[in-house]
Amino acid sequence: MAQHSHQHASAAAVVDHRARVRAMLEPLLRRQPETVSLTDALGRGLAEDVQAPLSLPPFANSQMDGFAVRSADLADGGAELEVAAPIPAGAMPARLLAGTAAPIMTGAVLPEGADAVVPIERATPDSFPAPGSAVTVRLPATPVGMYVRHAGSDIPEGATGLVSGTFLGARQLGLLAALGIPSVPVHRRVRVLLVTTGDEVVAPGDILPPGKIYDANATLLAAAMREAGLDVLSTGISSDNPEHLAHLLRSHQDDVDLVVTTGGVSKGAYEVVRQALADEPVEFLHVAMQPGGPQGVGTVYGLPFLGFPGNPVSCLISFEMLLRPVLADLFGSPQPRTSLRATLSEDLVSPDAKHQIRRGILSSDGTIALEGGQESHLVSALARSNALVHIPVGTAVLRRGEEVEVWML
Template sequence: MARSVADHRQAVLELLADAAAARRSEQLPLSAGLGRVLATDVAAPLSLPPFDNSQMDGYAVRSADFGAQGATLRVADPVPAGAAPRALEPGTAAPIMTGAMLPEGADAVVPIERAVPDSFPLPGAEATVILPEVAPGDFVRPIGSDITVGATALVAGTALGPAQLGLLAALGLTSVVVRSPLRVLLITTGDEVVEPGTSLTPGKIYDANGTLLEAAMVQAGLTVHRSGITVDDPGALLALLRSRAAEADLIVSTGGVSKGAYEVVRQALHAQPVEFLSVAMQPGGPQGIGRFDGVPFLGFPGNPVSCLVSFEMFLRPVLTALVGAPPARTALTARLAEPLSSPAGKHQIRRGTYLPELGTVRLEGGSGSHLVHALANSNCLVHVPVGVTDLPAGQDVEIWML
């Protein structure tokens, strides 16, 4: 009986849990941290903001100078952003810019729009200003109102995007300790497969899987080592694995996992604790999972769409769950632009183009696992769950944005 998609994903998660937990860490400049995952908690070395500052362009004042009708105050020296101001004397109001440090003695800011006149006098000019009543703290950003010194700014496991890196920069940090990426040994198999750029003789095809999977894995934050194309010789594949396995946290192969007579991966790994099975999914039904000499191993099918769907359905979401990156695919609901059919008892994944202005998804190509052109012209995966065999146009379906 075929394994469900959910059960196989759980098996992949359990396979990789130890490798994910045991990853090393490295220190990188902030500029290199985008998309990486924090290895340790980060405590704030200072408060943000680091001083009381003005929320508005206006006048810094002492609220004690005001009565119910407001106050008429002498204009003091202005406070530009970035300056260390002198203490504010009683009975005065200091022109202050947004973000500028509040002078000692001041406890509120009156926006310039509420002042009479509603424009600042020229620097050095003798002037007074009429201001309405204020309360302590009005239009003031208190020290530490964002985060206080010593508080946890980010926790280990946080994926670093622009906002997180911006916070670390605001705290004055120039580097960050991140988890080292998992190292993947990627193996493409098949006598029929040749490298792009070489001569294409009868019966041969160019290898799309190596480039396709390497790009997907690098985009997901993995470090990928490609072995090149391995011919359908079990002994040669076994020798390659023995020579390269120690440098990897995970081995991924494409091809050679079905039930045919020349399935090289099955033949090479027959003595290893690797299971070759069928998952109730189309495309990508044949799967391999286990360990080679103790290193986690995943065997994906050889057709290009099948191997990418296998990555998207199993490896990518497991990385999200265990590592915190890459981010999960955005799931949406869209209406089918055309009817579709799906095999009974299988979770079908079709390629499609989501048209947000219409809220619809157009299928690209058929259900075949060789349709690379259709895949390249898609921006989403369309999910048809087990038990659904026919859907009419206009039916809502779940899609994952690519």
């Protein structure tokens, strides 16, 4: 069974820190939306409610290939009816006369006078006659409304089709197209200045001197941000010179909506982000989260600022836990992570004062296997994982077979 205890008061709760990030970005909602074509709207967040300009379907139509009939003509157990002119999809049919049945195609307009459709396989004979031939067909009793799609049965004219903040995927764009809407207002993309820091890192492809490591953060975080619909301005690696970093941030203050840095936010002696922003209204604190505890938040030269820790897994978890959900909530993009319940395939331990996020592989049988350990440098384990495993504050031990929340990656 899970073991529980109380959160330490010295660290900020994840939910509280996320709320602070939300409040900091909320003013961006006041920006004027942009109107884009349906093709360009894929993956964007809808900025205004959309009302249906017409009903779907716009007219009563047949759900089946069959015969349009007056149900009253078949009330006494069925009848033999004269076959009227066929009704193809897209045509406007003549009124259906009493005692007749009109061959009708799926989606074709139900003629005036008809109130039901008999599927072709229930007719005798069970095939359509040649056009123009004078024949009759035997049809069974059929209730009113059978196999009829009524006008507005999907959505009536004037009803709200999509609400503001909806993520526009294929299904939503299909509805807009069906309503005849060619373009929609969407929230403007949030433009992010991404700065990775550290004298110890070099860009992939460069010669790797002794004591140095390749920078994974710029690629990892920029890719995650672009997947989430952000417009990313990546500066590459900034040195551990505070004046250089401050100049870099000032030089882009008119180009972006948000500044995100990685590294330099802990309590060490050479934390460049803390040093460069010493005169800015930025708070450096610890969030009760593992990995990703050290965080920076505030404003830099008038821009919202988030300082993520420098270990690769920590910076990605920071994005997934603190920024990505806020973007989905405020702007409708990206789509929220799918949250599931899964069964642990092994025991685990967790620091009970922190919300721990482990990486795992969810199998088709609903079990989750942890991938890698708790350390924040295990990028190969992160690459193999397909889910984030949540162990909430107050949980010290979970046993194999117990359920956990997972977010699908």
